[in-house]
Amino acid sequence: MLKQTEGSRAVAEAVALCRPEVICAYPISPQTHIVEGLGEMVKSGELKPCEFINVESEFAAMSVSIGSSAAGARTYTATASQGLLFMAEAVFNASGLGLPIVMTIANRAIGAPINIWNDHSDSLSQRDSGWLQLFAETNQEAVDLHIQAFRLAEELSMPVMVCMDGFILTHAFERVDIPAQEQVDAYLPPFEPRQVLDPKEPVSIGAMVGPEAFMEVKYLAHAKQMQALNLIPQLAAEFRQQFGRDSGGLVRTYRSEDAETMVIAMGSVLGTIKDVVDEMREQGHRIGVLGITSYRPFPQREVRAALLGCKRFLVLEKSLAVGMGGIVATDVRMAVTGTGLKGYTAIAGLGGRSITKSSLHRLFRELEQESLPPVSFVDLDRAVVDKHLEREKQTRRTGPIAENILHDKGVVSAGTFG
Numbered sequence: 001m002l003k004q005t006e007g008s009r010a011v012a013e014a015v016a017l018c019r020p021e022v023i024c025a026y027p028i029s030p031q032t033h034i035v036e037g038l039g040e041m042v043k044s045g046e047l048k049p050c051e052f053i054n055v056e057s058e059f060a061a062m063s064v065s066i067g068s069s070a071a072g073a074r075t076y077t078a079t080a081s082q083g084l085l086f087m088a089e090a091v092f093n094a095s096g097l098g099l100p101i102v103m104t105i106a107n108r109a110i111g112a113p114i115n116i117w118n119d120h121s122d123s124l125s126q127r128d129s130g131w132l133q134l135f136a137e138t139n140q141e142a143v144d145l146h147i148q149a150f151r152l153a154e155e156l157s158m159p160v161m162v163c164m165d166g167f168i169l170t171h172a173f174e175r176v177d178i179p180a181q182e183q184v185d186a187y188l189p190p191f192e193p194r195q196v197l198d199p200k201e202p203v204s205i206g207a208m209v210g211p212e213a214f215m216e217v218k219y220l221a222h223a224k225q226m227q228a229l230n231l232i233p234q235l236a237a238e239f240r241q242q243f244g245r246d247s248g249g250l251v252r253t254y255r256s257e258d259a260e261t262m263v264i265a266m267g268s269v270l271g272t273i274k275d276v277v278d279e280m281r282e283q284g285h286r287i288g289v290l291g292i293t294s295y296r297p298f299p300q301r302e303v304r305a306a307l308l309g310c311k312r313f314l315v316l317e318k319s320l321a322v323g324m325g326g327i328v329a330t331d332v333r334m335a336v337t338g339t340g341l342k343g344y345t346a347i348a349g350l351g352g353r354s355i356t357k358s359s360l361h362r363l364f365r366e367l368e369q370e371s372l373p374p375v376s377f378v379d380l381d382r383a384v385v386d387k388h389l390e391r392e393k394q395t396r397r398t399g400p401i402a403e404n405i406l407h408d409k410g411v412v413s414a415g416t417f418g
Contacts, residue, residue, distance in 0.1 A: 001178050007139035007169045010176040011104060012037030014143040016047045017184040018102075018150045020076040021191075022068035024053040026061045028083040029116050030166035031106035035078055058083035062090035062103075069099040070205060072196040074150070077101065080166055081108035081122045088126065095130025095221060097205055098195070100153035102146065103131075106166040107267070107318075109351045113402035117352020118166040119318040120267065124295075124327050126161075130221045132228055133296040134248070135266040136164040139176050144247035145293075147179070148235050150188055155231060156224050157194045163295075165268040167352070179243060187242050225297040232294055250299035252291045253306050255281060259288030261368050262306070262313040264332055266292045269318065269348075269355055276360040287364060292328070300335040307335075312342040314367045316378075318349040325375035342370060348378035384408045 005013075012034050015023075023042065025035035041047035055061045061077050069075040079087065084105060094101055105123045109115040123133055134149060136142035142164040149160040164170060197203070209217055229250065236248035254274055256262060263273055270291045277287050290306045290313075292299070307313055313336075315329035324330075326345035333343055346363055349355045359379050366372050387408055388401070 001180070002175055003178060004173060004175055005178075006033065007142060007164065007172050007174070007176075008033035008106075009037050010139055010143050010178060011146060011164070011170075012041070013178050014146045015076055015102075015104075016041050017179065017181055018076075018147060018188055019074065019185075019190075020047075020050055020102075021073040022051050022053065022065070022075045023077065024055050024061050024064040024068070024075075025077050026055050026058045026079070026083065028058065028080050029106075030108060030118075030170045031078040031080045031083075031104060033170065034104055034106070038076075058086040059090055062087040062094060062101075065101045065103075066090060066094050066097065066099060069094070069101050069193075070097065070195065070197050072191075072193040074154075074191040075099075075101045076103070078104035078106065080106040081110055081116075084122045084126060085110065088129070091126055091129050091131065093206060094159045096217070098157045098221075098224075099159055100150075100157050100191075100193070101159040102149045102153055103159065103161050104146070105161050105163045106170045107163055108166040115351040116166075118168050119350050119352065120163070121319045121350075123161055123163045124319045127296055127327070130158070130225075131296065132156075132158060132160045132225065132294070134160065134162050134232075135293055135295055136162065136169065137268060137270045137291060137293075139164075139169050139172060139174055140245075141247050141293075142169060143176055143178065144239065144243070144245070147184055147188060148232075148239055148248050151235055152228065152231060154191055154193075155235075156228060158221075158224050158228070163267070168268045177245070183243060187239065228294075228297050229299060229301075248293060250292075250294045251302045251306060252293060254289040254291065256288030256290065256306060256309075259286050259309070260311045261285070261287040261364070262290055262310045263287065263316055263364065263367075264290045264292065264303075264313060264328070265316045266295060266328065267318065269316065272355060272357060273316065273360060276357050276364065279357075280361070280364060285364075285368065287368070295328070298331045298335075300331075303332055303335040304339070307332075307341060308339065310341065312344070312367065312370060314344045314346055314363070314372070316346045316348055316355075316363075318347075320347050320350060344372045345375045346372070346378050347375065353379065381409065
């Protein structure tokens with residue numbers, strides 16, 4: 001059914017259609033509207049049988065998720081930013097135990113300084129946790145990916161994060177096609193857990209494993225992710241056949257057939273990139289786009305195949321590996337090792353900074369001319385940064401960095417009164 005709705009509400013309705021039996025969550029912006037919507041559906045009886053558990057922290061949310069999933073219940077939760085960091089220990093436990101939990105990450109920057117706006121630093125900080133990570137470009141894709149995520153998680157008995165850009169998608173109102181319950185039921189069968197805790201047959205889970213077996217346990221988690229590289233496209237093809245739209249998969253290209261220059265990105269920024277590429281195509285530029293949907297497992301073969309026909313590529317990412325540069329770019333460079341392709345990294349949109357078409361036009365033209373440094377920072381106020389570094393050099397003191405930068409830019413800190 002087509003409807004004009006908020007992205008968070010659309011995701012809540014999609015999750016409800018998947019018939020979760022336990023939902024446990026702790027509110028943190030910008031994911032709160034999702035679990036609020038699910039809580040209302042549980043309370044009203046619209047979603048049943050389902051138990052909605054209010055917990056006292058994000059760590060508790062994932063701990064309860066582990067318990068309910070281990071007990072054989074289809075389990076869902078959601079979080080963002082510092083909340084994901086707070087539950088990090090349990091996040092690793094969930095994947096190590098092979099539990100098919102689905103969790104929405106409403107992507108948001110990680111402090112300090114405190115920032116509630118969008119970038120991808122939260123979910124990418126957990127890239128080695130053993131969870132599968134799927135990134136949505138639009139709210140429609142966010143809806144579709146959640147339905148596919150439950151199927152993926154349960155067929156592999158592995159947890160899945162569905163990542164959607166905080167505020168940009170979660171709080172945007174747009175037209176979304178919400179499928180019927182019968183469609184979802186036909187696609188997603190009733191949950192049949194591979195492992196179930198039963199008081200009549202008690203077992204221990206999460207027991208200590210020594211050096212003689214730890215590597216094998218970790219390898220099996222890796223092997224399951226490699227299985228997902230085949231399963232994700234299969235589930236996307238089946239979804240397309242049953243729901244009539246192309247959504248999900250590993251990667252998706254746009255205007256790449258004859259492209260000499262390729263731009264790679266994840267999430268909602270792909271829409272702006274495609275608009276700029278359309279405009280540049282009209283001017284005769286041979287430029288295309290590669291959108292990555294599955295970040296974990298990382299589709300090296302598909303990325304390599306998509307880039308082999310170009311001369312150069314740029315990874316535009318909304319995250320920063322401090323002291324290194326790109327995060328996604330590191331994986332892309334590994335995928336194209338030995339091809340001789342010229343690769344560049346652009347860090348953009350950190351902390352929710354707007355990524356404008358004019359900035360992208362300028363960036364992509366420099367990319368075509370191969371005049372970019374290996375790692376660049378889009379719209380960085382270099383004068384302010386240099387001023388701070390010079391001040392620190394002269395005084396040999398480090399003050400409150402965030403407050404000093406805001407002062408130099410003529411902005412009053414939100415934490416300043418009087």
